[in-house]
Amino acid sequence: xxxxxxxxxxxxxxxxxxxxxxxxxxxxxxxxxxxxxxxxxxxxxxxxxxxxxxxxxxxxxxxxxxxxxxxxxxxxxxxxxxxxxxxxxxxxxxxxxxxxxxxxxxxxxxxxxxxxxxxxxxxxxxxxxxxxxxxxxxxxxxxxxxxxxxxxxxxxxxxxxxxxxxxxxxxxxxxxxxxxxxxxxxxxxxxxxxxxxxxxxxxxxxxxxxxxxxxxxxxxxxxxxxxxxxxxxxxxxxxxxxxxxxxxxxxxxxxxxxxxxxxxxxxxxxxxxxxxxxxxxxxxxxxxxxxxxxxxxxxxxxxxxxxxxxxxxxxxxxxxxxxxxxxxxxxxxxxxxxxxxxxxxxxxxxxxxxxxxxxxxxxxxxxxxxxxxxxxxxxxxxxxxxxxxxxxxxxxxxxxxxxxxxxxxxxxxxxxxxxxxxxxxxxxxxxxxxxxxxxxxxxxxxxxxxxxxxxxxxxxxxxxxxxxxx
Ligand SMILES: Cc1cc2nc3c(=O)[nH]c(=O)nc-3n(C[C@H](O)[C@H](O)[C@H](O)COP(=O)(O)OP(=O)(O)OC[C@H]3O[C@@H](n4cnc5c(N)ncnc54)[C@H](O)[C@@H]3O)c2cc1C
Numbered sequence: 001x002x003x004x005x006x007x008x009x010x011x012x013x014x015x016x017x018x019x020x021x022x023x024x025x026x027x028x029x030x031x032x033x034x035x036x037x038x039x040x041x042x043x044x045x046x047x048x049x050x051x052x053x054x055x056x057x058x059x060x061x062x063x064x065x066x067x068x069x070x071x072x073x074x075x076x077x078x079x080x081x082x083x084x085x086x087x088x089x090x091x092x093x094x095x096x097x098x099x100x101x102x103x104x105x106x107x108x109x110x111x112x113x114x115x116x117x118x119x120x121x122x123x124x125x126x127x128x129x130x131x132x133x134x135x136x137x138x139x140x141x142x143x144x145x146x147x148x149x150x151x152x153x154x155x156x157x158x159x160x161x162x163x164x165x166x167x168x169x170x171x172x173x174x175x176x177x178x179x180x181x182x183x184x185x186x187x188x189x190x191x192x193x194x195x196x197x198x199x200x201x202x203x204x205x206x207x208x209x210x211x212x213x214x215x216x217x218x219x220x221x222x223x224x225x226x227x228x229x230x231x232x233x234x235x236x237x238x239x240x241x242x243x244x245x246x247x248x249x250x251x252x253x254x255x256x257x258x259x260x261x262x263x264x265x266x267x268x269x270x271x272x273x274x275x276x277x278x279x280x281x282x283x284x285x286x287x288x289x290x291x292x293x294x295x296x297x298x299x300x301x302x303x304x305x306x307x308x309x310x311x312x313x314x315x316x317x318x319x320x321x322x323x324x325x326x327x328x329x330x331x332x333x334x335x336x337x338x339x340x341x342x343x344x345x346x347x348x349x350x351x352x353x354x355x356x357x358x359x360x361x362x363x364x365x366x367x368x369x370x371x372x373x374x375x376x377x378x379x380x381x382x383x384x385x386x387x388x389x390x391x392x393x394x395x396x397x398x399x400x401x402x403x404x405x406x407x408x409x410x411x412x413x414x415x416x417x418x419x420x421x422x423x424x425x426x427x428x429x430x431x432x433x434x435x436x437x438x439x440x441x442x443x444x445x446x447x448x449x450x451x452x453x454x455x456x457x458x459x460x461x462x463x464x465x466x467x468x469x470x
Contacts, residue, residue, distance in 0.1 A: 022162050022174050023181045032058040032153075033445045034438070035173055035186035037160045040068020041427045042411025042434035043192030044143050045094045049438030049466070050190075051150040055445050057438075058184065059152060060175050062159040063333070066143035068194065070427055071136045074223040074331040076280045077120065077271055078132035079426035081111055083367045084388050086129045090365050093468040095431040098142055099132055107138020109274060119231055119272035122247065122282075123238070127369035127385050132428075133274050158182070160193065163202040169405040169450075170202050188441040188451055189407050192434060195292055196340035196413035204401035205343040208292065210418030218337035218373040218422070220289040222304025225328040226312070227278045233321030234270065234279075251318045261314055263307050278328065283311050287374060291336035300334045337373060337425065344415025345452070346397035353392045353423050354384065361456035362393025363436035363463060365470050366429045372422040386423075393470070394424060396456045399437050408451045410437035432468065439463055 034050045036043045039061035051057040059066070069075040078099070081091035089096070089112070102108035109132065114120045116129040147154060157178055164172035164183060172185035191198035200206045209217035234247070241250040246267030255261035269282040284307035289300035308330050315322045341347075351357075353370065367386050375382030386392070398415040399408050411430040412421065424433070440459050444451045460470060 022164065022183070029172070029183045029185050031172070031185035032056050033186070034058075034188050034190065034441045035060065035184055036190045036192055036438070037173060037198050038068065038192035038194060038411070039063070039066040039154065040192060040194060040411060040430070041070055042194075042430040042437070043068070043190065044147065045431040045434030046190045046192055046410050046438035046441070047152040048094055048146055048150045049435045050442040051152045053439055053442030053446070053462075055442040057152050059147070059154045060158040060160060060173065060184070061154060061156050064156050065140045066147065066154065067136065067139045069333075069335060071140050072331065072333045073335045074136055074225055074280065074329065075335055075427070076134055076136070076273070077114075078111070078134065078428055079368055080128065080130050081132070081366075081428040082130040083391050084386055086116075089130070090367060090391055090469055091428040091432050093432060093463070093466060094435045095428050096467070098139070098146065098431070099134070101142040101146065102134050102138045105138055105141070107142070107274065108132055108134035119234065122269045122271045127371070127383070133272065135274055160197055163189070163198055165202060168203070168403060170198070170407045173198065187406070187445045190437050190441055191342070191407060191409045191413065192411050192437075194336070194339070194412040196342040196409065199342040199401045199404065199407060199409055199413070200340055202404045202407060204404045204407065206340040207343065207418075208340050209338060212418070216374060217290065217339060218375070220286040220291065220300050220304065220337065221282055221335040222284045222286070222301070222308055222331055223335050224281050224308045224330045225273070225278060226281060226315075227275075227326045227328045229277055229279055229315070229322050229325040231272060231276050233319060236321065237319055248319070252314070255314050255318060260317065261310070263310060268311065281311060284308060286334070289334070289336070291334075291339040297334060304334050305330055338412075338418065338421065340413055341418065341421055342401050342409045342413050342415055344398050344402060344409065345400045346395050346415060348394060348398050348414075348416035348420045348424070350417060350419040353420055354386060354390075356386070356390035356392050358391075358393035359395040361396040361460065362470055363396045363399070363459060363468075364394040364424075364429055364432040365391050366394070366424065366432070367391040368423045368426055368429060370419055370423045371426075372419060375419070375422070394429065394433060396436065396440065396454070396459060399433060399440070400452050405450050405452065408437045408441055410434045435466070435468065436463060439466070
């Protein structure tokens with residue numbers, strides 16, 4: 001890219017204008033039926049579903065593995081895939097297939113065997129029944145295998161830079177790779193970047209964060225894994241301080257008083273992994289991070305790792321039996337809970353969730369509670385559990401962005417308000433939304449129709465035939 005062009009793009013960014021222009025030096029076009037941008041939980045399920053329905057599919061992923069936040073972000077366990085009675089598994093389909101494949105290699109415990117109030121659920125009793133503990137490395141292997149078996153092609157180390165537009169229709173994407181820019185044509189593009197990068201640059205309306213709260217975004221978290229911390233040591237602390245309804249609250253108060261705890265969180269979410277002495281730790285709290293802004297993101301990564309070190313020092317000092325714990329790994333990418341919400345044909349709202357609405361074009365049914373970190377003040381979490389027995393639908397219209405043709409969205413960035421997104425952003429619904437988007441994309445290609453024109457009733461019937469519980 002020449003200097004003039006680079007400063008032109010930088011100038012656009014300064015003005016807040018999305019640089020949806022293509023590079024001049026991109027080599028010749030390759031084409032696929034469906035290009036999925038982002039290989040996280042939503043993108044990978046979209047790709048598998050589209051390929052199984054006959055489409056030629058390419059996933060472009062900026063990282064070196066599939067799984068997104070669940071592998072690179074070390075986020076786990078998978079939140080619930082059951083209804084609130086704990087009796088019915090709502091999310092099945094490709095999600096359940098992935099889980100069972102991990103179970104078969106010793107890399108996960110099936111959610112049917114995991115109950116609320118246990119170490120697997122960080123002892124939470126509300127909204128945390130039937131979670132799925134898993135090994136991120138097992139997930140990487142399983143996703144590689146299922147994609148290969150389904151005929152999905154994957155291009156790693158490829159970052160989306162700009163959409164290829166023909167009027168208001170996206171006809172492909174430009175990505176940046178080790179070999180420079182590449183242009184990839186597509187009949188349908190699925191934006192599964194989590195951040196809505198493609199939809200935003202293609203001109204679909206997007207909201208950044210919660211517009212009712214001055215565009216506040218949920219705080220970010222640097223996940224990490226520790227080993228050699230016996231479950232008995234954590235249980236002993238819980239037994240000693242029965243008044244603590246969350247892990248380590250009394251000890252953290254002491255640590256704050258003696259100046260060794262500065263993280264704005266009064267407890268530690270510590271989830272037992274598949275092995276009894278390994279834990280996934282969700283505690284760091286980085287407010288004010290904008291995951292769409294490079295400098296903010298970079299600062300968040302450094303601050304996140306600082307908070308990891310502080311947490312390890314706390315555990316070693318205050319928890320008897322934790323002196324020899326080992327840091328297994330910090331996430332290779334900061335955990336971003338919220339950025340853009342692409343505005344679609346339907347914007348899923350809080351009432352849809354709490355009233356258990358199931359529109360006729362529902363492509364996902366789930367019962368995940370609203371878990372809005374920062375929603376009760378900068379450090380507090382607004383948690384609204386859905387009523388017992390309630391489940392709600394995510395309509396196909398929430399996957400179809402306004403104003404841009406040839407494009408679907410899936411996962412964290414689908415069309416929902418900030419509060420509603422706080423319920424459906426977890427892994428099982430994201431995988432289910434991906435399966436729906438991929439199936440719809442293949443139907444659009446096969447029928448030579450735009451994704452907006454896909455017959456929702458036929459889509460729902462196809463998903464049902466594929467084992468999706470709707
Ligand atoms: C701190 C934190 C804790 C969480 N805890 C849990 C939990 O305990 N259980 C649970 O089920 N869920 C949890 N979640 C939610 C869940 O992990 C995510 O919301 C979910 O992974 C979203 O899936 P996705 O596929 O939409 O996006 P992501 O998982 O973010 O995947 C997006 C993929 O797109 C790629 N990508 C992004 N931009 C580009 C680009 N421009 N070009 C190419 N590739 C790109 C990324 O590298 C990534 O692989 C948590 C999330 C966070 C941040």
